[in-house]
Amino acid sequence: MAAENTKVLYGLYNDEEVLKGAVKAANASHLDIMDVYTPFPVHGLDPILGLKESRLHYLGFIYGATGALFGFLAMTWIFVSDWPTMYGGKPYWSVPAFIPITFEMTVLFAAWGMTITFYTICGMWPGVKAKTLDNRITDDKFCIAFDVTNASDSTVDQLKGFFQNTHAEEVNVKTI
Amino acid sequence: MSQPVAAVRHILIEGNKSYHNITEDLCSPTEKTPSREWIIAFSLSTVFLGLYIFAIVWTVWKGIGEWGANRSINWAWDITNFVWWIGIGHAGTLISAILLLFRQRWRTGVNRAAEAMTIFAVICAGQFPIFHMGRVWLAFFIMPFPNTRGPLWTNFNSPLLWDVFAISTYFSVSLLFWYTGLVPDLATVRDRAKGFRKKMYETFSFGWTGSAKHWQRWEALSLVLAGISTPLVLSVHTIVSFDFATSVVPGWHTTIFPPYFVAGAVFSGFAMVQTLMIITRKVLNLQEYITMNHIESMNKVIVLTGTIVGVAYLTELFISWYSGYIYEQFAFYNRVFGIYWWSYFGMMFCNVIAPQVFWSRKLRRNIWWTFFLSIIINIGMWFERFVIIATTLARDFLPSSWSYYRPTWVEISIFAGTMGLFFFCYLIFCRVAPVVAIAEVKSILKVAGDQYIGPNAKHGHGEKTHHEH
Numbered sequence: 001m002a003a004e005n006t007k008v009l010y011g012l013y014n015d016e017e018v019l020k021g022a023v024k025a026a027n028a029s030h031l032d033i034m035d036v037y038t039p040f041p042v043h044g045l046d047p048i049l050g051l052k053e054s055r056l057h058y059l060g061f062i063y064g065a066t067g068a069l070f071g072f073l074a075m076t077w078i079f080v081s082d083w084p085t086m087y088g089g090k091p092y093w094s095v096p097a098f099i100p101i102t103f104e105m106t107v108l109f110a111a112w113g114m115t116i117t118f119y120t121i122c123g124m125w126p127g128v129k130a131k132t133l134d135n136r137i138t139d140d141k142f143c144i145a146f147d148v149t150n151a152s153d154s155t156v157d158q159l160k161g162f163f164q165n166t167h168a169e170e171v172n173v174k175t176i
Numbered sequence: 177m178s179q180p181v182a183a184v185r186h187i188l189i190e191g192n193k194s195y196h197n198i199t200e201d202l203c204s205p206t207e208k209t210p211s212r213e214w215i216i217a218f219s220l221s222t223v224f225l226g227l228y229i230f231a232i233v234w235t236v237w238k239g240i241g242e243w244g245a246n247r248s249i250n251w252a253w254d255i256t257n258f259v260w261w262i263g264i265g266h267a268g269t270l271i272s273a274i275l276l277l278f279r280q281r282w283r284t285g286v287n288r289a290a291e292a293m294t295i296f297a298v299i300c301a302g303q304f305p306i307f308h309m310g311r312v313w314l315a316f317f318i319m320p321f322p323n324t325r326g327p328l329w330t331n332f333n334s335p336l337l338w339d340v341f342a343i344s345t346y347f348s349v350s351l352l353f354w355y356t357g358l359v360p361d362l363a364t365v366r367d368r369a370k371g372f373r374k375k376m377y378e379t380f381s382f383g384w385t386g387s388a389k390h391w392q393r394w395e396a397l398s399l400v401l402a403g404i405s406t407p408l409v410l411s412v413h414t415i416v417s418f419d420f421a422t423s424v425v426p427g428w429h430t431t432i433f434p435p436y437f438v439a440g441a442v443f444s445g446f447a448m449v450q451t452l453m454i455i456t457r458k459v460l461n462l463q464e465y466i467t468m469n470h471i472e473s474m475n476k477v478i479v480l481t482g483t484i485v486g487v488a489y490l491t492e493l494f495i496s497w498y499s500g501y502i503y504e505q506f507a508f509y510n511r512v513f514g515i516y517w518w519s520y521f522g523m524m525f526c527n528v529i530a531p532q533v534f535w536s537r538k539l540r541r542n543i544w545w546t547f548f549l550s551i552i553i554n555i556g557m558w559f560e561r562f563v564i565i566a567t568t569l570a571r572d573f574l575p576s577s578w579s580y581y582r583p584t585w586v587e588i589s590i591f592a593g594t595m596g597l598f599f600f601c602y603l604i605f606c607r608v609a610p611v612v613a614i615a616e617v618k619s620i621l622k623v624a625g626d627q628y629i630g631p632n633a634k635h636g637h638g639e640k641t642h643h644e645h
Contacts, residue, residue: 003315004461029376034386035387035389036388037385037386037387037388038294038388038391039195039199039364039386039390039615040360040384040391040615040616040618040619040620041392041394041395041619042388042619043619045388046388049388049389051392051393052387052401053396054392054393054396056393056397056400057396057399057400058398060400060404063357069615074271074320075332077330078320078332079331079332080571081327082326082327082329083235083326083327083329084545085329086333087333087334088332088333090333097332097333100335100338100339100341100411100415100418101332101338101341102341103407103409104338104342105339105341106343106404107345107349107405107407107408108345108348108349108402110400110404111348111349111353111401112348112349112352113407114400114401115352115356115397115401115432116395118356118393118394118397118533121393122387122389122390122393123383124359124382124383124384125382125383126379126380126382126561127377127379128383130366130378130381130383130384130385131383131385132367132385135367135368136367137365137367137385138197138360138363138364138365138366138367138384138386139195139196139199140194140195140197140199143392153187154614172585
């Protein structure tokens with residue numbers, strides 16, 4: 001995410017295919033795109049933007065494994081050492097009976113862990129004010145944004161030329 | 177416009193929609209003043225919610241002796257209703273998770289509302305076991321935590337405790353899945369709103385911007401949540417069936433219960449989705465997003481799962497005969513021809529025979545038939561749980577304890593009241609959040625919109641368009 005008080009030059013496109021073409025053109029002329037904003041996940045955009053695959057699912061695995069271990073070991077400790085109780089003549093450490101709860105704990109930890117991680121790394125929580133460039137980005141506009149906080153006039157002109165060449169519908173500057 | 181489109185793809189978005197039309201159409205129910213139908217429905221559900229609160233206060237105040245449940249039929253309407261509501265919830269997860277894994281595009285039209293249905297149905301389901309505990313102020317005893325009573329832990333070998341874990345996990349994971357899917361759409365509503373509504377949706381949308389990296393993570397999260405929700409939803413009803421299957425009661429102690437319960441849950445859940453969707457699409461004017469193709473797809477699931485359930489009923493009868501075990505044979509003889517014979521035949525008719533009409537494509541695509549049958553199936557699946565629970569307990573091991581069960585007004589009011597609770601929540605949801613997933617519908621527009629595929633396609637795909645048909 002951009003730092004505070006970033007001056008952003010952005011262009012809005014009407015169609016995701018035009019947007020993808022523009023991103024490719026920006027790559028070809030070595031322009032440094034700050035971010036791309038779209039109303040829905042545009043498939044095929046990540047590789048041309050150079051976004052690596054999210055590592056969120058590795059974390060999901062770690063959270064799930066933690067949940068499984070926690071659930072299983074907690075039941076083991078409780079029934080074997082803390083307060084051994086005989087139920088229906090079964091052994092204290094009745095492993096098959098622990099499977100359902102171990103499974104539920106795996107899912108519970110993986111889901112909560114991943115979701116909390118997702119919101120944290122995206123910097124999203126209740127009360128966070130969205131750094132919205134244009135209200136129509138969540139509707140039908142596709143946006144390419146450049147950070148021009150420290151850019152020279154000639155760079156800004158070059159970027160404006162880029163937007164014109166790639167058929168952007170609108171070009172604006174906004175500080176977010 | 178470069179995605180290849182096969183000729184067999186169904187049109188899932190009608191009316192030549194642009195992205196902006198989709199935003200307008202799907203946000204407008206949250207922006208307009210409520211319609212008269214909504215106000216009438218909401219008032220009615222509030223009345224039933226009031227009835228629910230009254231009956232629950234009555235139960236807690238006087239004790240569960242106010243219910244018709246007795247010493248031998250100690251699980252009756254309450255557990256029947258619990259299993260019924262939990263089963264209804266399963267269709268939401270099936271649509272949102274399993275169909276996402278199978279890449280079924282028609283899920284986008286109905287997943288949001290179906291997931292909401294899951295959450296509200298689980299809330300309704302939870303009421304029954306909680307208030308059946310009797311001294312409900314001690315309900316927290318079911319959670320294992322270090323305490324000053326020993327510490328007295330819960331029994332981790334008990335399927336009832338597995339249920340506590342399964343249902344609370346199911347509820348919270350469904351909530352996360354649903355809400356995370358909702359965040360981008362709440363941002364859409366936010367960016368159109370003004371004043372207080374804008375403030376409200378700013379809080380609820382967590383500062384969503386639509387950044388490419390966020391979308392990528394959002395898709396990764398949705399996919400993993402779908403992946404873990406799939407075994408979760410199967411485990412939930414499996415564990416619900418363990419409440420019965422791990423007991424030593426003839427008629428309950430059967431290995432067929434887990435798959436049979438899961439199929440039944442999906443069956444009843446889809447029936448409830450149909451009931452809700454047929455009303456929602458009409459009242460909120462969403463016929464172009466929840467099309468006949470969606471309804472037909474769901475009817476196909478209904479005929480499949482209804483038939484699986486039918487096979488399970490017959491297998492049960494066959495196995496009880498084939499076992500040569502007279503107590504098992506008696507349990508099933510009693511189920512079919514005993515004192516509750518009418519509920520068995522009601523179940524057979526509603527769940528097995530009635531849905532067979534959906535082999536006909538014409539009837540699958542008929543709104544009135546679909547609506548009528550969805551109600552029939554909801555009733556039939558309620559009968560199924562009643563048959564399993566009450567019929568079996570009414571004729572248990574000791575003939576001197578044989579008895580008959582009929583519900584009291586308190587139980588009937590609680591059940592009718594949970595309907596009020598359910599529709600109260602659902603109607604509020606319809607007003608504050610888009611009932612169809614806006615971003616997901618936009619993402620399938622170019623492969624499922626009627627201007628891109630089908631006989632009236634206008635936007636050229638070269639050889640991929642089918643003007644000639």
